[in-house]
Amino acid sequence: MNDEVAKHVFISYVREDSDQVDGLCAVLEAAQIPYWRDRKDLGPGDAWRAKIRAAVRDRSLVFLACFSDSSRAKDKSYMNEELALAVEEFRQMPPGRVWLIPVRLDAGDVPDWDLGAGRVLSDLNYSDLFGKDHMAHAARLVTTISRLLGEKRPDPATALAAVEQAASADRADLLKRLTKEMLLEPSRRIELDDLVSQEVQRVLAVLKDTGRLTGPLDGTNEEQIVRIAEEAQDLWTLSEPFCASLQVASRWGTPESLTPWTSGIRSFVAAATKPESGKAALIELRHLPGMVGIMTAALACASSGNWASLKSLVVDPSVRDKYEQKPTPIIEATDPHKPFGGSASLVANALARATTTGRDLDEALKDFTERRDGMYHTPVAEWLHHVLRPIFSDQWPDDDAYSAEFDRAEAVLGLLAQDVVNVRAAANPQKPSWSRSHWYGRSTWRSESHGNAVADLVHEDETQGAQWGPLTSGLFGGDKDRARAALEAYQTTFNKIASQQF
Numbered sequence: 001m002n003d004e005v006a007k008h009v010f011i012s013y014v015r016e017d018s019d020q021v022d023g024l025c026a027v028l029e030a031a032q033i034p035y036w037r038d039r040k041d042l043g044p045g046d047a048w049r050a051k052i053r054a055a056v057r058d059r060s061l062v063f064l065a066c067f068s069d070s071s072r073a074k075d076k077s078y079m080n081e082e083l084a085l086a087v088e089e090f091r092q093m094p095p096g097r098v099w100l101i102p103v104r105l106d107a108g109d110v111p112d113w114d115l116g117a118g119r120v121l122s123d124l125n126y127s128d129l130f131g132k133d134h135m136a137h138a139a140r141l142v143t144t145i146s147r148l149l150g151e152k153r154p155d156p157a158t159a160l161a162a163v164e165q166a167a168s169a170d171r172a173d174l175l176k177r178l179t180k181e182m183l184l185e186p187s188r189r190i191e192l193d194d195l196v197s198q199e200v201q202r203v204l205a206v207l208k209d210t211g212r213l214t215g216p217l218d219g220t221n222e223e224q225i226v227r228i229a230e231e232a233q234d235l236w237t238l239s240e241p242f243c244a245s246l247q248v249a250s251r252w253g254t255p256e257s258l259t260p261w262t263s264g265i266r267s268f269v270a271a272a273t274k275p276e277s278g279k280a281a282l283i284e285l286r287h288l289p290g291m292v293g294i295m296t297a298a299l300a301c302a303s304s305g306n307w308a309s310l311k312s313l314v315v316d317p318s319v320r321d322k323y324e325q326k327p328t329p330i331i332e333a334t335d336p337h338k339p340f341g342g343s344a345s346l347v348a349n350a351l352a353r354a355t356t357t358g359r360d361l362d363e364a365l366k367d368f369t370e371r372r373d374g375m376y377h378t379p380v381a382e383w384l385h386h387v388l389r390p391i392f393s394d395q396w397p398d399d400d401a402y403s404a405e406f407d408r409a410e411a412v413l414g415l416l417a418q419d420v421v422n423v424r425a426a427a428n429p430q431k432p433s434w435s436r437s438h439w440y441g442r443s444t445w446r447s448e449s450h451g452n453a454v455a456d457l458v459h460e461d462e463t464q465g466a467q468w469g470p471l472t473s474g475l476f477g478g479d480k481d482r483a484r485a486a487l488e489a490y491q492t493t494f495n496k497i498a499s500q501q502f
Helices: 015-030 045-058 069-073 078-090 134-149 156-162 168-182 186-207 221-252 259-273 280-304 307-315 346-357 361-369 379-392 399-427 442-446 453-467 480-499
Strands: 009-012 062-067 100-104 114-116 318-320 327-329
Touching (some): 009 078, 168 186, 168 379, 186 221, 186 280, 221 307, 221 346, 259 307, 259 318, 280 307, 346 379, 379 399, 399 442
Parallel strands (some): 062 100
16 A cells, blocks of 8 residues: 555554455445555554654545444454544544544444543444445445545446445445535536446346346246246336436436436337347336336426426437337337336236235235235336335425325326327328327326326416426427427326226
């Protein structure tokens, strides 16, 4: 290690914890963060003390104090001496300064070392580097250290690679955190774009894996249904980090800054529409990442009134029609039912029941095959509503508010898809085509008792006229008559579907 104190993290620990500290150091190395970890690297006696103090005064050093049952059991240790020096220096720092970071290597308490001014060490935010989520916590620690070091920022893609073992939910949280930190900082946009592109490539690698999403399917009919639903779960797990990042970008980004996410969604839909031979039920699952990306963008954009970003993300992009080889808007090329072959499929119902109840897929399927319960009106929407909830928990802690915004996002997508259908029909009046949108979901059956999301959009259009947000942002071509035609056609079908569910 370079002996330049000001650019190093100091790791304080007892020898018994060397193996766990090795793991922490591996993460720091992968993130390209220099560190010191042993007294032999610092030098003995007064020189060691002087170097620590010099590093603190330079305000670039981070001090990690690693605690475990082994460290707590020692009355005397070099770690205690190191920590005493660190506390002495920390007391001279201004309030709120983040420099001394406790790290727990097990579930024991952080010691109550006196920090002065009524503070103790356990009052500080600490990082947990143990248990099944330790790699995700290590990633968060890396991002914190990178900010504190200032001059030395790790490549986010490198930091992410260092925590590849993290569970998907933790990876999603990391992507969300990094997006929040980097989105509005121009100097870090290239890094962020690379990071998002890396997630897109992870998803595309699976969508293009012909051996995985084409078949064959073996076993009984029930076993095949479970296998397909398991693949759907895996595809969502794979897509979740991208959607978590997309949720932040959709709310706070501008159309000009959304290129990596727009490109990602378009790439997902394009991969799904590429002709492929094999088991249709597996092939159609390729629509899932694009579909959940579109719904994530709609939910984030519509709720925040970021209509220009919604236009950029899900209205303007197009893919080649696999039959006619012409540009087709992605909102028409896919919809909630495309991955599952129909709104009432057993795959979608089993997936929704398993996800919302936490039960195994085979047991959830029996609810329907053994007629223990009726099928969902909108199983895909029930599943989607449930899996997207954690991504939006910071935006809507209240479940009722989230559900209402989900209804609105469904209606917005349905309305925009209806506009695409109308425009196509007007351009080809002699050619048979679908006459309606396919973006319908749980908002249909909820409209009777939880508010009619489509009626709300109609009211907005009527009261705001040409100043309605979607129109001023260029949706519907900025044409109020075109918007009104889409509203009327979509509302007619919406009300018809809703009436059939009661």
